[in-house]
Amino acid sequence: MKVRLLALAHARSGDKGDTANVGLIARRPELYPLLEREVTAARVARHFTGMLTGGVERFELPNLGALNFLLHGALGGGGTVSLKTDAQGKTLSSALLRMEIEVPDGTL
Amino acid sequence: MIRIASGQGFWGDDLDAPVRQVEGGPIDVLMMDYLAEVTMSILQKQKARDPKLGYARDVVPLMERILPAVVERGIRVTTNAGGVNPESCAEAIAEVGRRLGLGGKLRIGIVGGDDILGRLDDLLARGVELADMDTGRPLREVRDRVVSANAYLGAAPVVEALAQGAHVVITGRVTDTGLTLGPLIHRYGWKRDAWDLMAAGTVAGHIIECGAQSSGGNFLGGWPDVPDLEDIGYPIVEAEEDGSFVVTKHDGTGGVVSVPSVTEQLVYEMGDPHAYITPDGVADFTTIQLAQAGRDRVRVSGIRGGPSTPFLKVSVAYRSGYKAVGTLVYAWPDAVAKAREADRVLRARLDRLGLRFDEVLTELVGVNAAHGPLAGAPSPEAPEVQLRVGVRGDDRAAVERFTRELAPLILNGPPGVTGFAGGRPKVEEIVAYWPALVPKTEITPVVRVLTA
Known part of the structure; x- marks a missing residue:
């Protein structure tokens, strides 16, 4: 069945220049392998289609049950240059949690 | 402990x-x-x-x-x-x-x-480029616009x-x-x-x-x-x-x-x-x-x-043009359609005035300002939406002129609009950020302790 990441994970996002980072954190340790398998850099790049001028990098932190994504070119120039309401990418965390992934029945 | x-x-x-x-x-x-x-x-x-x-x-x-x-x-x-x-x-x-x-x-x-603001020319003269860590551009390109520089x-x-x-x-x-x-x-x-x-x-x-x-x-x-x-x-x-x-x-x-x-x-x-x-x-x-x-x-x-x-990070701030952001609020019915029409009219007027900007950004707060296209199509029954338009460019006069083009829309644009009580948007000078590296050997921290 398909579920939103919101049901499986929480997240926080921040900025560094024109790059946003989204840390995606499994709500329970046993959900982490599922996130690691399903939430790839390529899938995240597809999810944010049209919203990034650069690519997506992914880093794994199994010790924290977390994945860290760098979204390059996400912030309209970033910092003081950006005209965006969310120039610091604060809400990209929940934007990622909109993504749906396929999970085995009974995962939740 | x-x-x-x-x-x-x-x-x-x-x-x-x-x-x-x-x-x-x-x-x-x-x-x-x-x-x-x-x-x-x-x-x-x-x-x-x-x-x-x-x-x-x-x-x-x-x-x-x-x-x-x-x-x-x-x-x-x-x-x-x-x-x-x-x-x-x-x-x-x-x-x-x-x-x-x-x-x-x-x-x-x-x-x-x-604080290395006063030492920048000396550092550059001695071959410390202070290149932008993200783009590789050397600092001398923006040297005359630097406002602050700190290791x-x-x-x-x-x-x-x-x-x-x-x-x-x-x-x-x-x-x-x-x-x-x-x-x-x-x-x-x-x-x-x-x-x-x-x-x-x-x-x-x-x-x-x-x-x-x-x-x-x-x-x-x-x-x-x-x-x-x-x-x-x-x-x-x-x-x-x-x-x-x-x-x-x-x-x-x-x-x-x-x-x-x-x-x-x-x-x-x-x-x-x-x-x-x-x-x-x-x-x-x-x-x-x-x-x-x-x-x-x-x-x-x-x-x-x-x-x-062997390096310290340096944060340089430099002047990089001007920006202004203005907003109007549109109410039901057809709040989103009216906001989009107002945006079209505004942009056409900016074009006709011959104003050139590096960027014009339109967001509909309540629809797409946070999550963009991921938020999906807005409801035709949306009770209200805020039109938010920002411009950015080197020409201060052009940005200034933009700030005068929003208010007219209240009387000569689509109906059901409010939210302009704050007056014209303010023109802001953009101070952009330039991350660089400097050899640690160039920086000597200074410590002094005084007694009140």
Whole structure:
């Protein structure tokens, strides 16, 4: 069945220049392998289609049950240059949690 | 054990939080971070207008409230509130100290040497390019527009000021984490090449540098269950000599300290987790172990780190054109359609006026300002939407003219519009940020301790 990441994970996002980072954190340790398998850099790049001028990098932190994504070119120039309401990418965390992934029945 | 309490996560944070940290229970150190990248350029502008300014002024009335307790209880304060003028900041605090009858007792450490604005031409002439870390462009391309330039100092000068007996250490651009690592090195005599310990103190600093963001503030993992946000306890690190520590908060305060709340802060503004680079060493965030150790207590251990690099990061701010953002609110029926039509009309008028911008950005707040296309199609029944249009460019006159084109839409555009009570948008000069590296050998921190 398909579920939103919101049901499986929480997240926080921040900025560094024109790059946003989204840390995606499994709500329970046993959900982490599922996130690691399903939430790839390529899938995240597809999810944010049209919203990034650069690519997506992914880093794994199994010790924290977390994945860290760098979204390059996400912030309209970033910092003081950006005209965006969310120039610091604060809400990209929940934007990622909109993504749906396929999970085995009974995962939740 | 040493207790380091976070009192401010940025300039603009809760003015009473540091007071609650001092009065709410035992602490040994009060750490306050005031500086963001944009803050330094604002402070440099203030100093240019008045050579006595250029620091986070909020810290002075705050000190008036806490100095007696700080001196009486032997609490140390570390803060980068000094901005681009730590000397004047320290003088202002000394003046407050004397007024409170602490003359002769209060010792204030001043950490400078980070401000390299006056040395830029010398550095460039000697081949230090200060190239943009992201784009590789050399600084000379924007040299004549530079407003401020500061190297990020590490914990060392903070340790030095504490060793000279400072109750309060006022710094310029010291890293956020150095303000926490410094007191740890001072207390435990950690060797500067004990990389795991440098990393542990750095991680402790990272967890508390954004104030309540680790103790239940901005907590996506379960915000409805966070109790008493109006009385949120700011985080406190209880650190042991072996580098392990517990994150907690004062008893009886609101908020929550849990593995999820601390994890959210750990991943905040993270790059490559294997290499969190500071002047004091390189921390590996993939080694951090967290465990709940009682209510509102999270134990942090296992942190490994590696040697520091031969460089310091430099933050340069430079003038980069102008921008303005204006808004109008459209109401049901057809709120979104009306806002889109107003945007079309506005853009056509800007075109007809021959105004050229580097960027014109339209957002519909309530529809797509946060999540863009991911938010899906707006409801045709949307009760209201805010049209938000921003422009950016080098021509100040063009940006100025844009600010006069919004109000006319109230009478000569689509109907059902309001929300212009604030008047015309303000034109803002953009001060952009240029991250660079400088060899450590070029930067000498300066430490001085004065007695009030």
